[in-house]
Amino acid sequence: MAKRTIAGSRVLLTGASSGIGRALATQLVAQGARVLAIARRRERLEELAQQLTAALGRLEILAGDITSAELRDAALACARERLGGLDMLINNAGSGAMGPFAEATAERLRQVMDVNFFAPAEMIRTALPLLKSGNRPLVVNVSSVLGHRGVPFCAEYCASKFALQGLSESLRAELVPSGIDLLVVSPARTDTEFFSQAIKGEQSRWPKMRGTSSEFVAARTLSAIRTGRHEIVLTPGGKLFVWANRLFPRLMDSLVARYT
Template sequence: MAHWNPSGKLAVVTGASSGIGRCLSKRLTAAGCRVIAVARRADRLQSLSEEIHCDGDNDLLLPIHGDVTDSATHDQIESLVRSRGGSLDLLVNNAGIGAIGSFEEATESRLRKIMEVNFFAPAQLTRRLLPYLKSSDDAVICNLGSVLGHRAVPDKSEYCASKFAMHGFSDALRAELAGTSVRVTLVSPSTTESEFFDVLVDSDANATSKSIGSWPADRVAAATLAAVGKRRSEVILSLGGKMLVYADRICPPLMNWLLRKEH
């Protein structure tokens, strides 16, 4: 089967105002794809639109200012897809938030907020847009997961849970859609150099996150589009990420010991 080609396609990208989502939007529009860019920060969406339009790509970026957890935002997305022909070729569920800190000492609201943004919202948006994806003869659902959706670590319990949920959802959806025109790609980055951990939910302002290596957001975006183009089912990015995941698959007890939290 030929590679998925973004030229002339219609895509929805959530979390498009910064980081991976912003880079994906720029790469997709540069390749001739119309992008419905969804984000909470109107000023960032405006600057993204100006950057893309300055490059001569008029009408390729279609911004929607809204919260991905709000059904009204889903209404806007669906309405725009309908107005553009009613067929959707790519859905990128990228919007996400995180937190750092002990689960025991955290609030219930922290867990609910992270699960709402990282899992419930993209799952529901996917359900809403599936009829439009199925109307395309060449569609992809691309879910941005994490290596922490393969191997959990301490002090990120809620984030890990949300990404494990996204991992399982992606696998189940892929099986359900087998035989249709819709493919499902799960991309699992490790730490990304972005604004992600600048704003953490109910976390200590001095909280830090250990990681083995990191990639710039645009490198993750490029690898994501490559995975979509090749119709990959799943990709794990970065050497550090692969080491974490595959070491856990080979010897879980060793990883449990290495990752244990000292008290």
């Protein structure tokens, strides 16, 4: 994958109102990128834009729901008008659901798949024509270590991230002739609003673990973009989790089953 500079890149970033997306917006602007940030909570985006514009550089914002085709079209029109094109699409917005699958509803599954899979997939399809004329174009999909290994009480979320992984691998090869690269970022547990915002079923039985910071995930993501990586798994614990599953899947089956 090509190495690239962040300065001057025109970036469309979803899920910028909190957590990892907010940290990505901040670090991208600090490093000289021109960013169009999307999320539903307009007031959060406005507050971030004010902060960044005063201290680091201009942030363009667009409030809306990425599961809406109209919003996705509007985002691309905005990138064309306000950024003058697009070099990078970062699909970061995501949401979770917790609790036993058997006691959940078809609606919960559909909601999670809509935000974590269908919306980023369609965002990529919508953005392709503009990306093709971009400078060293790149799609970044924020997945999860749970896109490599499923765990109990997160079935919908794991399924959505596995789907994103599969789509990403296929597109990485398919987009080679268009010159568009694709990076998948798989954070491990990160301290954000993710868990308080998740659709909740029964309380999780997973041991409480300290997470890493959004700033760390954002910094590692920008470093992977600069150095031309196509896949990163964050934190030593996250790497151990993914590799243990590749090497010893049966052992991992019995380990994760202890938390049911």
